[in-house]
Amino acid sequence: MIAIRSPSDFWAGLLFIFFGSLFLYHARGMDFGSALRMGPSFFPIILSGLLVLIGIITIVRSVIVGGEPITKLALKGMLAITAAGLLFAALVRGAGIIFAVPALTLISAAASERFHWRTALIMAAILTIFCGVVFVYGLGVPMPVIGTWFVE
Amino acid sequence: MDVITDLMLGFGTAITPLNLMYCLAGVFLGTLIGVLPGLGPVATIAMLLPATFGLPPVSALIMLAGIYYGAQYGGSTTAILINLPGESSSLVTALDGYAMARKGRAGVALATAAIGSFFAGTVATLLIALAAPPLAEIALKFGPPEYFSLMVLGLLASVVLAHGPLLKAIGMIVLGLLLGLVGTDPNAAVQRFTLGVPELSDGLNFVAVAMGMFGLGEIIKNLENESDRSALVGKLANMMPTREDWKRIVGPIVRGTVVGSVLGILPGGGAILSSFAAYSLEKKISPRSDEFGKGAIEGVAAPESANNAGAQTSFIPMLTLGIPSNPVMALMIGALIIHGVQPGPSVMTEQPALFWGLIVSMWIGNLFLIILNLPLVGVWARMLMIPYHILFPGIMVFCAVGVFSLNNTPFDLYVMVVFGLLGYILIKLNCELAPMLLGFILGPMMEEYLRRSLTLSRGDPMIFLHRPISAALLVLAAVALCLVLFPWFRRTRAAAFAED
Known part of the structure; x- marks a missing residue:
């Protein structure tokens, strides 16, 4: 059983993946273009891909490295x-x-x-x-x- | 000499009764919100922005700038008196300032902060006067790759002091950049990420986003535990530093000023980074380093000088390059654009009265702060006692009316509410909001400069390393990141946030 040792990192990672995927989903169908002629989805796709990656690493980290717990929500x-x-x-x-x-x-x-x-x-x-x-x-x-x- | 003529022009602009009044109003308001918990300069400036539409641009900027550095002053007052840094730039001041207050030396700590700030403000004003013209020359030579790399540096520098894992802070930047891209793509005229909402075709309104995250998000956070604040206001009678104190603070003030002035120029630097670096430096070189954290007067003098110097020199990239180094500067750019002034290297030559008037007003503002605040400390301390449950509904009303008045549409209010909730959740997850907001502003600019750079190089990304200035900026960015990995830097970084 894998235990989450840093809940705040875990949820932050999940949030990053969520937003990254959301932007990736909405960027589909837009012209990507090329480095020479950047299309409307060129920069967003690079960024959202990066965000998903950061999210995944953050989640992996939350299992390995300890961190802060989340205090009660108001x-x-x-x-x-x-x-x-x-x-x-x-x-x-x-x-x-x-x-x-x-x-x-x-x-x-x-x-x-x-x-x-x-x-x-x-x-x-x-x-x-x-x-x-x-x-x-x-x-x-x-x-x-x-x-x-x-x-x- | 040119500098003298320029400064005289500045004095001529800043000393008119009207501008003096706005300067005074700005620093007064700034100190007030710096002292009041849960209301920072970003939310305040955002709120007042619509109200300045009718003013001449110089007066508007003078007042908004006054709010910015006044807030830091107020923030250090609360840091010293109740160990609650009103602004993040006074985070490190709380360490030794509060310790001094508990020893009954609150008055001396406050005076030290004021003296240090004033000295730093004076030096930084002169420095801007000397450094801005040559920097604007350089800025004129900047092409798209240089601007892009500068933004990379600025964004990365802004997370050096972020809480928790570095990667999470970088994630916040990327999220901010993405949210900044919502709206119409300027090149292809395609709607991006608007979810079919017509109001979003101009993008998310920056003020509504900022007000949501820094206004509403903060309110919800403060509602978690409404404990009473108790201020140490008993022994403020004795404010004059002793001869021994003077001897101890001269060095830290001078060094703090230098550190602050240099780091302030870096985009993404500004007041927070400056105060933090100055504190670490003093702790490292002081023969009394074991006293730090237990009420060393050097630990108040250095960061307070540095944050004020940094706050002032952070106007340099804003005015000469048109690049905001923090969310407050982004609002300033917004204010300039509303008044028909395009920030960038040409401001200095096309609007000399505005440029120099603003700079001189900062020095005058600092003078106001020292004259006004040392006698008024008692009043500010009493302000601290206003219970939060009386205060926050008022803040809510100001936020709501301010955001509504931007475009007179309820849509911006929905944006504010959504970002209030998102901001609160992100605070709970220990994610830093400021880098996200900086990314939000820079998103469209970065995309544009990236596009132009790549067109210039026929699609070769190596252009950023082939151009010397651009390469140097990227190396600096890499150094900033490596710095975080150094053990001593990590330790002090952790220590500075330990009290938070």
Whole structure:
């Protein structure tokens, strides 16, 4: 039985192989050309081949040489930050910053162990006002305060 | 003398009230984000980039540059006070700086850092003034093979100090290069790796990628353990180094400045490599080498001088060659291009006021830093106490608004979120993000220079070794890699990251 002695190297190697193969897969069908006349897939294929190779060596290494373990993933943080970002993207035009900024603030704040409704609501209010005054009026970022869903 | 006239022109530009104000704003903001955990210069500059569109190019650059070196200053403050390097360039400062703070000499350590930085900044400014014109001459002689080899050198030099196995760091470069190629191939007008998404035909937006990895990724990382930070701010009253201290820091400051200035010019070098090399050098030649790590004042003076010198001289390849040596410089290039200035050897002759104004502003900025920060240290220390759960939702809002305002499209926000997750996973796997980002920027440029070189040589790859400058650059790259394999270098490299 082969034991993985360096999980972080093992997974990094796997990730490299994944990305390398992904680029190789999408580079198929494109013109490779020649060294004299490089086609659109010339450089990408060389690079992704190299990346797959590095991935394989890294995995082999992870079995032979010891390394660092992977510490626990912050799943709650990953989820909250992702959701907050996506929701902001979905809301910013249609609903406007008056909804998008509080949504972003509250959901990301919820990722913290020290989340507290009152503090989070106060922060949301302050940040929304700040965004309106500084970004929209001050710097002229074209974000609607109240979005197109509500006003024509 | 030419240099004097050039510098006078620079002073004329930098000393206008408007530019002085932007310089001050830049170094102030820079120090602030350097002190605040989880917000680095890359994310900050990316956020402020859209806001500088309306400014004159010189003012915009002066402010952005101020953020860059101000952040290092702030980073060393946190390194000394709470053993938490705010920026990676102050990693080694934490070793002896924090040890000094625990002995009640935090004030002296901070003053030493400030004095060293200022001296280094002054010398580096003069050095840029003297070295940039001849380097720009050389740069004009650079052909595609030289540019390609220079980029190879820059990319490899950037991983010399990476965590963990070297190969993994090189893998990150290659991944970055590949991601940089997403978009329309400029020569064949073919869509590459866009997965049929029309928004990707211009490629992934660099600011969105940078903000995702360095902003969001870092936030998720910090959410793992939200421990309270306690700062050693009790004994800051006594900041003046004693006569004995002065004697001990003069040598390290001078040597650190020299090391930093030289390494800063190397693409891929810059502040991190400089501070690290200066620390190793002092440890090697100091008669008190056993005190290093236990609060040797030399261990603060040398790296702090070096990182400031390196930060400043890293502007040289950016301004003269148009090649970024780190992600911050890449953003600077972005800023220049937005303002209609094409970075490269011609900046100096076509935009002398901009070039020299920026350089002189860096010296003025350093002066601001020393005047502003020694009395304000108490304020910065209190900033450290802002709990993270109050801070990070604000950072999220700034990241989101900043990225949205780039093109006013939600698509860039999706890119930011995806790269936030990817960045976090890569951090967890001990993969270095900075080399990847550098690769991302250089990807399309490298491909183009490779294509031109090979056309020039009729497809013979040996052209890179036949041209003397190109060959020399590649040899340097090989030396940089071999350096990592040296035992003493490895040991100090491990020691520098041990506290991380």
